[in-house]
Amino acid sequence: MKPAGSIGIASASMWLPEERSRSAEEVESRRLRARDARSLEHEALPVARNIAAPEMAVLAAREALEAAGTGAGRLDALCHAWMYYQGHDLWSPAHYIAHEIRAHRAVPFGIQQVCNGGAAAVELMAAYLATPDVSGLGRSKWGMVTTADRFIEPGFARWTSDYGVAYGDGSTAVLLRSPAGPGDRLRLLAAATVAAPELESMHRGADPFAPAPRTHREKVDMRATKRAYLHERGDQRFSEVNERSIHAVTDTVLRDAGVGPHDPRLRYAVLPRFGMKLLNENWIPVLSECVSAKIENFGQDTGHLGAGDALANLADLMKADLLAPGEMALVFSAGAGFTWSCLLVEAVGGPAAR
Structure with missing residues (x-):
């Protein structure tokens, strides 16, 4: 978009x-x-x-x-x-x-x-x-x-x-x-989102629908639902869809904004705040194929902030003054469902955010 x-x-x-x-x-x-x-x-x-x-x-x-x-x-x-x-x-x-x-x-x-x-x-x-x-x-x-x-x-x-x-x-x-x-620090040039609803069962597993929260277990256990999904379908399907979806949101957001993947103004590709093993296996190799921008991880000191990773990454970009006017960054996000999003922002100057 x-x-x-x-x-x-x-x-x-x-x-x-x-x-x-x-x-x-x-x-x-x-x-x-x-x-x-x-x-x-x-x-x-x-x-x-x-x-x-x-x-x-x-x-x-x-x-x-x-x-x-x-x-x-x-x-x-x-x-x-x-x-x-x-x-x-x-x-x-x-x-x-x-x-x-x-x-x-x-x-x-x-x-x-x-x-x-x-x-x-x-x-x-x-x-x-x-x-x-x-x-x-x-x-x-x-x-x-x-x-x-x-x-x-x-x-x-x-x-x-x-x-x-x-x-x-x-x-x-x-x-x-x-x-x-x-006075705006950034401008939103484009945004893109793709979804793979066929993966919703990764967070449902084999559990029947329940009448109230935490009926099946005392704690939220995404490991249990993912084990059930992987037992039935294996991990190849998710890996293929994840790679295709990261490519799709990257290609779409750049195309919509009229920006090439190797444009020198495209300085950063900012990762969701996941663990490093997951990023090294599922994200960094894929993004390295998509763009020449530096791949950045701001999540080492926070971990995954639930719904907040993309906004936290915007805040960190602005607080550290990482983009000069005219330079751009891709900010990625992904979540259960599954859905992948990418925001393309451009620096335009102004006072830094807190």
């Missing part, structure tokens, strides 16, 4: 708690196997002990607004994406976040696309903002995307609930506007 109008990214923020769960301590206590710790290559993961996921999203949203020097009253829409439990059984965290930051004229939306939620929300928000302004006032349209996840006991084991991925707690926020303004 190439936005119908110019979409500016005015700011991006990532909020992380101070407490850390350390892999060495997990190995010593025998909650994590040493070989799994070596394959993940995360020394520590952020832990939110006394703050709920939507409360973290509020903090990231406030930081993004402050960084952009604007108020929440200007927001036309707010999308909140998440992967895991948000603190209440039947409730809209998006409305809570909008209320807490005083975005009272914004329409709140919840985006539930598991790990790919943040990237999907940015793409949907860009389409929403690019619709014609029928007010006749010619004003800018503003939208915010937030994510937040908290992977704590008793329902989730951040180091061992999944294969090849360890989960960190944190939140993100990105502030977008249309048309892009002179």
Whole structure:
């Protein structure tokens, strides 16, 4: 998707708690196997002990607004994406976040696309903002995307609930506007998403449908559902679809933006925040075939942030001033379902986000 109008990214923020769960301590206590710790290559993961996921999203949203020097009253829409439990059984965290930051004229939306939620929300928000302004006032349209996840006991084991991925707690926020303004740090040139719904059973396994969460097991156990899938179908199918999908989102986003895969302005291809073994096997070789850009991993100190990887990577790109004006980056995301997304952003100057 190439936005119908110019979409500016005015700011991006990532909020992380101070407490850390350390892999060495997990190995010593025998909650994590040493070989799994070596394959993940995360020394520590952020832990939110006394703050709920939507409360973290509020903090990231406030930081993004402050960084952009604007108020929440200007927001036309707010999308909140998440992967895991948000603190209440039947409730809209998006409305809570909008209320807490005083975005009272914004329409709140919840985006539930598991790990790919943040990237999907940015793409949907860009389409929403690019619709014609029928007010006749010619004003800018503003939208915010937030994510937040908290992977704590008793329902989730951040180091061992999944294969090849360890989960960190944190939140993100990105502030977008249309048309892009002179103070924006980045511009969204294009976004692309592809899906493979035939892989949905990888996170369903052989389990029957249940009447309530965690009916089958005390903890979320993606390893169990993946084992059931692999026992029935093997891993070749997923490997083929994953490779094809990474190629597809990369080729599509570059084509839509009119950018070549070896354009010298294309500086970075930023990875999802998965464990290093998984990245080395399933992502880095494929991306090396697609583009000449430097492949970058910002997730060593955070682990996988649930729905927030893509937004966290935007925040890190901006905070570190990695792109000079006119330079571009590909920001990748993927999640259960399966769905793959890629955002192509270009630096245009302005103050760095927090």
